[in-house]
Amino acid sequence: MSHQPTAISHPRGMSRRHFLSHLATSSLMAPAAAHFLSNLQTHAAEIQKNRKACILVWLQGGAPTIDMWDLKPDAKTGGEFNPIATAGDMQICEHLPETAKVMDSLSLVRSMSTREADHERGRYYMHTAFVPNPTVVHPTFGSVVSYELSPQRPELEIPAFISIGGGSFGPGFLGMAHAPFVVSGDGQIRNAELAGMDPRRLNQRLQALSVVEETFINSDRGELPVAHKDVYGKAVNLMTSQQMRAFKADEESQQTRDLYGSTDFGISLIMARRLVETGVPFVEVQFPGSWDLHNDVFNSLRDVGLPKLDKGLAGLTRDLKERGLWDDTVIVCMGEFGRTPRINQNVGRDHWARSWSVCLGGGGLTGGIAVGETNEDGTQIIGKSYLPGDLWATVAHALRIPLDRVHKSKRGRPMKLAGGGTPIAELIG
């Protein structure tokens, strides 16, 4: 064999260019492998045009938004926290001081009314904009974004919908190609490492694979064998793509990490920002830890949840702005519902979907305002209320996804984008 590698291993795995250079000189280069790899080289050189993206910060368990975004200090339901002034035209919780400083960029919707107060059903409803229904599995909105925007981003070598820290929901009737690509909170990707394998050896394997796969494809058995080969092509791209560096948040400076609060949550958010910079249009970040605070809600919030969220959210906002990504990137921060205004006997709050708040901003949405309001004890919405579909329609508007898009379920039932929701006028003004 003529191939003579100059360096077998790279200190931190094989870089993409390095890998490609090996392949280029290999006499065993499989034609199919060469094809998709050369495609990628071309794409890598292209400059990205559409940069719109959404980062969903998911507060699993259902956060007590009455203690965070819509405080009622004078009511019996008000709890222990005081509101503070912000850079925007609203007050928020005193334990979100850093976020308060960037509230001129973020906005609140204080009139979410979403009816589903069970964790699973609420998670489904808030992710898909559809109430769970046994006849059809709806796509989570990240899958919708992947479906709509990935065809416009041929240069993207990694999946268009990435979920950090698990969670999210499936692609439903949009198909597995738009499933969330799940990575752990620290960016570990299952089975994606070349594990120090000599690229020559991987190439030999791929070449042998190519012969076996083509034998089967040529035996005339329909589309599935071809689809299999395509998926393997994508998986190899992923393993060898330079864009995988987006997952390596540890490449960031200590200064950047400090900006996000140097927490596990901060690392996940940094990764989300890196992914957005790379061209990924939808990233979901699971907040590490549960907001399902049936007990001891105030101590938990003050000592654990809020400080971490505060620094993370403020850091992400500032970082996106500094990098010029803010006008292209929408942030949505919410869980499956809010929590009861009533404080229970365990000094906790229970599930509550009738009147609660969501925080969002960026992507050209209006910042610094609070849309909608609740009554004096937070139990009722005054005036207009909003559904998850309205929220996602607002995001779709910001991402330039046409609102009249209709997707078809497996049985051909038409499904309106974002459950037929309407963008929230004050935010898109």
Place this chain on the structure above:
Amino acid sequence: MSIQHRFGSMFRYIVTLLGIIAIAGGTSRGAEVDRRREASHPDVDPVVTFVDEQIRQAWEDNEVTPSERADDAEWLRRVSLDIVGHISTADEIEAFLADESEAKRADVVERLLDNSAYVTNWTHVWTNLLLGRQTPRRTSRDGMEKFLREAFTKNRPWNDVVYDLLTAEGHYEENGAVNFLLGQLDGNPNSEDYTVEATARVTRLFLGTQVQCTQCHDHPFNDWKHVQFWEFDSFLKQMRRVDHRKTDPKTGQRVDDYSELVWRNYEGPVYFERRSGVMEVAYPRYVDQEFDSKKETDRRLELAKVMAHDDPDHQVARAMVNRMWGHFLGYGFTRPVDDMGPHNPPSHPDVLDRLTDEFAASGYDLKKLIRWITSSEAYHLTSRFNDKNRIDDPSAGEVPLFSHMYVKPFTAEQLYESLLIATQAGESVGNYQQAEERRQRWMREFLLIFGGNEQDEPTLFSGTIPQALMMMNGELVQSAGSGEPGSTLHAVLSDSRLKSDALRVHKLYLSSLGRPPSRRETSMSQKLINSNPDKLAAYQDLYWALLNSNEFVMNH
């Protein structure tokens, strides 16, 4: 045919008599064809003859020419995957290929039906259908599997199994049958929605009818009406789950104990709301038969009786026949298999009717049904298209004509079990418990990669990047290729009877793809081996390629 399930009713004798007459008729009509059949199947069953005639008629009507008969290797791999859920070993394949008996295919079916893996496979298939891949909360998957294992071991009549699943009561480990309904019950028993999931799943799985939409409105195409959903639902009102708690003696904490399904007093109709906001009532009613709604009526018992025994249309049998045909042939007579009804006419109504009647008449004998389906001519065709049946492509939306076998992607279970066979990795794992733990660990990993519990297609090994990564780099395939003692690779490399690379390559192809390599593949393999001074590494690379190939993960 097994004797034990024949009840000897007059009706069944008549069916048998009719069957004998049908044989006579069949012979005189298509003598040549039947002789050909008899050559390969010495005991041609009149049911099979009928099925074949009907399917052939559809080929003629649609002007397609069936593909050729699958060769022995292709067929053995298929029938093994379909009946026992995994591929055959290289030794079994070699023995089968060398066997010159005319009845060898029928013999294999018998051997597979008697294999303990038959029980394991169908237990997994039905546990997944009854509970989903992720066990619902406070439901015993073990209990469910135990019940099913016994049912498949004894080849219990399917209608009896359905009867038990519908009527079961009690502790979720002592009476495993309760877990099916238990798994559908959550929340407040007094809520009108409490039994909605149960209604949807009972009708879908046992009647092959999708009624979920009619929970809220009349079905736009289906003839089920809004009221019928609630009429069916009202049969299921007299049950509730009870979740027991106990104090852990070590920690003093309250923890979960067992759960059970218990009787719940309920009388009168179910109330439901029309979309117009008008409230209406629904009494327990099955097709045309209405039941007393007094509290003394045991509604689940009445429902089970009519579904499992008294339904003149044998809908339970029809649903199972359609599902089983779909399992073996890749597509049922309706698509999906569990959405039958006037709105969705079957592709081969006469075959479906006949198999339904025969299955019911056989005493709902599942093994008998499997023998019929696997003896059909269609089941023996290759999965290759030919130039005259290219239109027969259900994946493109066409009505299936069964003029060639359709390629079925592996299920998660088939992939796991087949990897164990192909690599002999199972040999090194200790007892049943350890093997089961390992299997469950892998299934969890698999579920994680799939990240969902969706009921239909996505549960198949449908091909995603994380799946491909799992196959390329994951633990199971890595350890399969390690070449450790006991593994296939080690056995092949140390077998003194395999004197050449060609023989070894041949063995690896049989072990994974169930067929000998083509000439091009042999030369590719030889080149790969020659180019690498490290022989083990070269063989590892080859086996990696075989296990990662499209052919390996497809049942064709």
